[in-house]
Each structure stands twice: as C-alpha cells, then as structure tokens.
Amino acid sequence: MTTATPSHLHSAGPDLGDALSWLTDAAVARADAGLHRDPYVRDSAAPLINLASNDYLGLSTHPDVIAGAHAALDEWGTGSTSSRLVCGTTRLHADLEDELADFLGTPAALVFSSGYLANVGAITALAGRGSLIVSDTGTHASLIDGCRLSRARVVVVERGDHAAVRAALAGRTEPRALVVTDSIYSVDGEPAPIRELYAAAHDHGAALLVDEAHALGVRGPGGAGLVAECGLAGARDLVVTGVLSKSFGSQGGLVAGSAVLRDHLIDTARTFIFDTGLNPAAAGAALAALRVLRADPGYPDRLRANVIRLARRCGAPTPSAAVISLIVGDPQPAVAAAQACRDRGVLVGCFRPPSVEPGTSRLRLTVRADLDDATVDHVGDVVLESLREVGAQIR
Template sequence: MRPDELPGKLAAIAEQGLIRRRRLVAAESGARVLVQGRALVNFSSNDYLGLSRHPDVIAAMAQGAREHGAGSGASHLVCGHSTAHHALEEELADFTGRERALLFSTGYMANMGVIASLCGRNERVYQDRLNHASLLDGAALAGARLIRYAHADAGDLRHRLAQDEAPGSLVVTDGVFSMDGDIAPLPDLAEAAAAAGAWLVVDDAHGFGVLGTGGRGSVSHHGLGQAAVPVLIGTLGKAFGTFGAFVAGSADLIEYLIQKSRTYIYTTALPPAVAEATRVSLRLLRDESWRRQRLGELIARFRAGAMQLGLHLMDSPTPIQPILLGDNDAALRAAEYLRDRGCLVSAIRPPTVPAGSARLRVTLTADHEPEQVDALLQALREFA
C-alpha cells in the first residue's frame, strides 16, 4: 500500500460502519468508570472478579515496585527473571495442577510463541473457526498450514483430521470464546486430538477465575488434566485483574518454550511488581469463592431479564453475554443509546466477529450490583 492510499482506506472503513474509536476512561469505583468526564456503569470490562482494584492487590504492586523497581530491566534470559516471577510461576503451576508454568508478557505473545514453537513450516494446525486472532496469528508466524474446523464441532474436527495422510501437529481452541461466551467441548476435542497424535492447546483467557473448581478454568470445568490438555494458556489481565500471561504444562514443554519461543526470549520480562500483585490476586481468586458465586447470580439475573424482553442472547453461561443484532449500524446505535442512559456496553463488529453478526457484548463482573443489572435491562427494554 502506498502512503497516498491511506485516506481512501480509512474512508472505506468508515463507510462500512467499522471505524473504531478509543475512549478516554478513568476508573472511579466498583463497576463505575468515568468516560470523558461522564460517570457510567461499565458493562465492557473483563475484570470478572473485580480484583484489579482490590486494596491488597494494589498494595502488593506498590510494595513490589519499592522492592524491585518499576520495571524488570531485561528479558527473562538475560537478567530480568526475578524471584517474584519465579514464585508466581511455581504458584500458577500448582494452581493448574501442572508440572511447570512460564510467564509471558502478554496473552498475544503467549499464544503466538506456543504455536510457532510447537509447529513447523507447512505442518498442520487445526483451529476453531472462532478462535482469537492471536491464535490464528501464531499459525501464520509458524508458516503452518491452517485448517479451520466448524465452531465447537468435534465431529468436523475428526473429519478433517481423518482426511489428512500426515497427522496434524496441533489442535487449538479457546476454552471460552471471547465474543460468544460459550465453552469449548474440550473432552471431545481432547479425544479427537489424542486419536490423531496431536497436541491439544487450550487458551483459557476467559475461563480462569470464572469456571472450574476454585476458578481453575474450563479444563477443570470439564474434569480434564495435563494428559488430556498438554498445553494450557491463561492470561492475567482478566479475572486475575493484573497483566501478562502464562503457559502451563509438562516440565519438558516449558523447558522447550524457554529455548525456542521467540516471543518469550526476545522481549522484556513483566515488571516484578506485576508478578507480586498477581500472586495476591491468585490467592484471592482461589480463596474467595463468594466472588464467583456473586458473579453467577448476576449472570442468571441478566439472562432471565433479557429472555423476558425477547432479546437474542447467545448460548453463554459465562460473564460474556452477547446480544446479537446483526447490523453494524444497529449495534452502534444501541451502544450509543445505552451510553446516554449511563451504561457502557461495547458494540462488536467485523472483523472481530463474522459479517452479519454485529452485537452488543455485555460483560458482568463481581463488582456489579443487582440494581445496576436491572438498570441495564430497563435501558435495553426502552431501546427495543
């Protein structure tokens, strides 16, 4: 693309109703935020357990900065791997029931690094059609042959695996799909991958903290362990309330990633203060089960109210509650209407979701009050 083509490209995006705008947001308290100076109830956050503003987590980050400094100063393999990082890795391994865990600076980097390390050029990677962009980009970075199976359809995956003369090297799926909120059929996917001699990689960014025993995620929700799901990826910027990501698995897997993952080797390590804060949020996530219970009650309250209104909800038992509208402009109008009534809800449009499936993406957190959920439902009633 030439420099003089940029204005036309931007105009084309705008004509399709796909222009994205950043909001200037300042946190206030609980589920309330200030957006360009206006107080709104935030129904767009992934801070599912409300831990990002927990006083113990904040205190741990402040103390970590005093002890370790504001940054790590180097990559993990140079001199940036601190005692805080190492302690968090050990605690995450224990939490997930895995032999070892490895910290990455972002979830995007974890997903790309894992797939590019475990899959060589022209090898096959089977991915759910609705997988997150970072998983798809991992296959591109590896130079792999990407084969996409029908969403959450283990039968289609088996069919595609059976068609190949050479067995596939990787089967990759989200644990909870970020735009639909549904849970992957992990037992069936694990069976299909094992029969083909393939790795099963699960990105459980939206499952950790919300699903499973003690918030251990979608793999725990299905009663699966390391043998069925050899590669488990999680992010720390959602239910954990901090920042970064990790991969958990066998000792050999983690050692191999340390040696081969370019997105781990060639980037600065997380600030140790973030690791210290995450250690506290992990303890809270594990021990304070009332947060998940409260979140579950709010999800049930919202779904019951939305169904009474006849809204087109998707099949989601998680905090992600999309309302399918279809048309891009309709989604933007609905988001604007809700904002005028004090509710911040994101309008999600292509290419984040397939064409014709624009939606409002409502997300609920343990910080919400029942009255705030009722106010959102009332605003949706008025808009409908």
Template sequence: MTHGPDPLARFRVAAAAREAAGLKRTLRARTPDDDGLIDLASNDYLGLARDERLARAATAATLEWGTGSTGSRLVTGSTTLHAALERRLRAFTGAQDALVFSSGYLANLAAVAALGRDALVVSDTGNHASIVDACRLSRSRVVVTPHRDVTAVEKALADRDVEHAVVVTDAVFSVDGDLAPLAELHAAAVRQGALLVVDEAHSLGVLGFGGRGAVHAAGLAAEPGVVRTVTLSKSLGSQGGAVLGAAEVIETLIDTGRSFIFDTGLAPGSVAAALAAVDILHNQPELPGYVLTRAKELASMARELGLETNDPAGAVVPIVLGPPETALRAAVICAERGVRVGCFRPPSVPVGRSCLRLTARANLSSDDLAVIRGALTAVAEMVKVTM
C-alpha cells in the first residue's frame, strides 16, 4: 500500500516556526492555591470565584437539579433557575429582556451573527476574538474601523448599500483596557438607523453604579437600539453568558441564534452561582469601586517604574513590552517573585505590542501591592538591560 505526503508535517513545521518566534503556547494546570502566587492574571475582578456564598448556591442547585442541564434550552435545558437569572439580570442592568447562554463567547456569536445577518456589520479593530468570529459567521459585509474612531464608524454606516446595519464594540477592551465612546457611537448609530451591540464582558461588575456596566453608566440601558452581551465568568465568578436587549432581539436569538439553539444549556450550578453573585453586587454596591481603585494603583505603580501602560477604564492594566520574548521573560520574573500575570502575544495583540496584562481585584491587600511592586521593579530593571 502506498502512502502520500504526511498530512501532519505542515503542523510540525508551523509549530516549530511559532516556537522560534516566541509564540508557542502551553497549558498550565494550576493548583487550588495556585502555588501561593498573587493572582493578577484571572478575570475574577470581584474575588467571587472562591466565595462561599457562590459555592453554597452552586452546590445546592447541583444537588437539586443535577450536574448538567441535560439538553439544549429549547428541549430540556431551560430550568426555573435559568428564568430566574434572566429576570435578575434584566432587573439589575435595566434591560428589557435577557437570554442566558453557556458562555460569553457563544452569546457574542449569536448576537452578532444573527442580528448582523443581511446587514452591514461595523466592528472596532480592537474587538475580542469572539466578535471577530461572529462577524465572519454573519456572512455579511464587515467593515473594520480604527480603534475608537466614531467618525470612521459613521462614514461606514453612511456609505452602506444595504438597508440594515449593526455596530459592534467592546465596552472595555480586553487587552488595552480602554473604554469605547459609547454615547458617541450610540448617537452615530441612531443618526444612521443602526443597531449598537456592546460586549460588556469586562465592564459588568466593574463600571456603572453597583457594577451595572458601561452601557448603564452611559445612560443607554433603556435604549431599544442597544444590545448588550455579558459574561458570567468574570466579575460574577461563575460560568456562562447572556444577551440583554429588547424583546424583539431576544425573540430573534431564540429563533435563529445557532449558538443558542444547538448548544446544551448552562449547568444549573453555574446558573445558581451567577444568581448569588448578582445578589452580592446588589447588596454590596461598593465592590466595583475597590476594583477601580486597585487598577489605578497598579497603573500608577507601573508608570513610576518607567513601564508603558494606559489609564485603566476598568480592571485591565496592560504593560506594553514589545517583543514576545521580552513579555515571556517578564511573566517568568513576576512568577518568580510571587505574582501571576497574563502574557499576551500575537495574534492576541499586534506585532510589536506584546504585553503583560494585569487584572485588578477588589480583594487585593496592601501586602499584595508591596509584593507586586517588587515584581514590577524587577521587570523594569530587565527592560532597561535589554533596551
């Protein structure tokens, strides 16, 4: 029997090239205490992922409902818990209606792909990968505009040759940590008869009164032409996602959103944990303020040490280092000094913009900040040597 070329050879070649460029990625299995490192890498902004109130709620729901939802939400996967979470989310955020998904990624896929079908889709160049994928799945014409450029957005809308249009943006951008000009984007969308879809993954639980999000803070929560996607796995310390919007939007997603129709519903334990987290936010509206204070302290610390960073709009504080090898070395230095940080390299960021991503948490202590300063001091010293 004769054989043709090795079908796996191209993958080995590509993997070697990625490793040579400093772009190889590896899985790291963390321990329950994460080796005792201070966590600046996760998205657990309010420190709720290990909160006993969420764990108790998840345990009780799992014992009552079982470990899985047992099917898609249109078959057996919807429970009274799912309905309760949707009611709670819309009440908390001021949305007209809500629909829970099994992840924030899938919520974005449904919102953009379904609502953007047969329409022009205008997307910020800094948007999350889930939005990029959703734009492709919409099979519509997509215009990618420069970062936070409202003029470019409005021009794309005005020049379109189809009736309908959707503008999609992160609220707080996941790497740069800056805030989208939501009021201006909404005004442009209204003038041009377009829908505005806002991904609140990094703003729910951090921005707005009591963590109600950037859309709420901008006074747009009741606007019928604004759709929000949220994740339950960041500030809310659980798992899953949701779309918030007008009744017509939710009805459309139930009928046509493929990542809703064909996906198993969110597990009851995760639903219950998210419900508990929303209740905590409602009862402790001061929590988001702690996150923002710590983020500003981290950014100020980095600037004092001569490191390049932004003024954070939320919890995300990037430290731009340039080459991927430098970012990798900086992440190792931080871990050696007791701090776990995110390390972002292409394609997650543009070439030449590899960075550490620090994420602030509400429960960081003064002692934690002292350790973090020591780690960033060592990074700054390394950068000076390599320049």
C-alpha cells in the first residue's frame, strides 16, 4: 500500500519561481516514499482514545491542572509579553522554578518556553568552539541541533556505548567537554546507562547533560526521573533538562542544576535571552501538575501497570518506560495501520524516517496512567486488528 500524493502536487505546481521550483519535486518524492505528513486535526466533540500523545499521567485534563491554568490567566493575562529578562518573568515563573528544583533535587532550575529551546540553549551555552561534545545515535533532534549550533567538535557514538564515550573523552585535546544523552530514548522508551555515562564523564573532567523528557513522571522516586533513580540527583557536573509538555500536561522546558549554571544560562543562553517567556497559563498548569504528582506519587506505578498490561495484550516486550514500539518495517504499512486504528477510534503514533532509521517504521503507543483496564485491553485489540487488516506484521 502506498501513501497518496497530495492532489495539488499533480498540477503544474504553484508559481514559486525558479529558486523554489524544486519544492514540488521534493514533495512528490516524499509522498512516493510514504513520507508525506498531513497533520491530523483533532475534534474535541468526537475524541479518540489517545495513545499518540506524551501525556503520560493524563494530567492535561486533570481538573486541578486546568484550574491552575485558569488562575494564571486571571492573574497574569494570556502572555508573558516579553523576554524573561525584560518583564516576562512573573512570580509564577519563580515559584515554578523553585518547586521544580526541589522536586528534582537540584539547587536551581530555569524554565524555557519549550523543551526544544531548553536543550538548544543549554548545549550552546555550555559548549562552543574549542570544546568537545560526545553525543550518541539515539539523541533527540533538539539535542542534535544544539550540538550543531554550538560549533564545538562533535563525536557521535553508538547509543549506550559508554566505553566509546570514554575513548572519545580520553583522546580529546579540548579543555572542556560535554557528554549529551537522553535518559529515556523517545522512540522505544528504553533507558540510557546513566551511571556509566556519568562515571565516564566524571573520570575525564567532562560534564554530563541528561534530557529527562520521557522519564519525568515515569521513572524514579515519585516520578523524579532516571537521574534521581540512579542516585545522581544534584550531582556535581551534571545538568538535567526536561519538558513540561509530557507528564506535566502543559508546555515548556526546563534546565536544572547548580545555581551557577542557572546564572550562566540567564546571561548566555540565546534561546532564553531572545525568546518571549513561557506564557502564564502554561506555567500555572505545569505548577499545578507538579503539585498533583507530588501529592500522589503513585502515578508512576499506575502508569507502569498499564504499560505491562498493554504490552502483553499486543504481544510485545515490556518496555522500560511508557513507550511501546511496534516495528513493521516500511512506511506505507505503518501509515495504513495507524489510519486503521484511527478509523476504530484509537489514535496511535506512526514514526517514519527521519524520526527512525529506514526499514524501522513503526506504530508508537504511549501509555497513560489514567486508563482503566478495559480501555487498555480494547486498545490492544484494536491495534492487533488494524495490523492484520493492512497485512502488517510486528518484527
């Protein structure tokens, strides 16, 4: 089965002029390869069972979280109105950062307007020309782009290969080095060897930056993340980044670490200095979500039970976090299976290149803590029926 080419691409094409005429050919090539993307528009009046979002704890619709956003709107209005350094920092931002730092076990935290900007800002502020960055093949695009924009020398090693990290650090000539990794890899929900990476960095005088986007609320004591689970919360020369848009059900990003790190980012991180601050409603929702999680630290356990149940229902291995990855191979059957699930009332993720390697297109199911057993079982049945309908097999 192939993905249909958008109808407008079969015409003579828009009058783009010679400089942009290549866009039409490129679009046709993507469509023929099953790589055209048409954002799905959700309708609140006819909701699907959502297993595509990263709302791991189901807090985006929690009444206390919604109330937190409303209260922030009432007090501060709809926007931060400027950079955080001009007048875009509110008491709400400060309270959120203080409570995030306490939750993560770090001296300080700084909130950005997205997780992407937090990662780019942190990396470019910590590494530059004359520095070395050691990254791996599983890192998120925001980490990759931060490495590229830093202008540092970048060495990429295989995912989880801490021995290769040691070798890269041992052979460096640069005075400063930064190791960069996700704690939970977003594509398949598997963990990085955080203890070993920290030891490798520490032994060679390097800092370690860990993106906890898919671990906060999912792993660690009370959902404090994989770094905390490894006993490294607040460790020296360790930087934690994360998001407020997944388990916290809101929007925004964060960087946590030492007080001197926070000061450095405020003075040097371009994605903080030159960006409008996180809007008050998102800050209020995130703060309310954090308080809900801290008041009920059983959320990660309920999430874990649902992950185990759904993985068994789908006949898949149980992952280490909240992502179940069902590899089918080529993009076309993955797209068709995702559409078949949607037709049955279940929204699932469909990951294709460049999000994953060629030949590993997949359905990506992100489990939530707020699903009951009957819903989890129904989702598993729908996924298997949809795969059978389009003739796709899980590899």
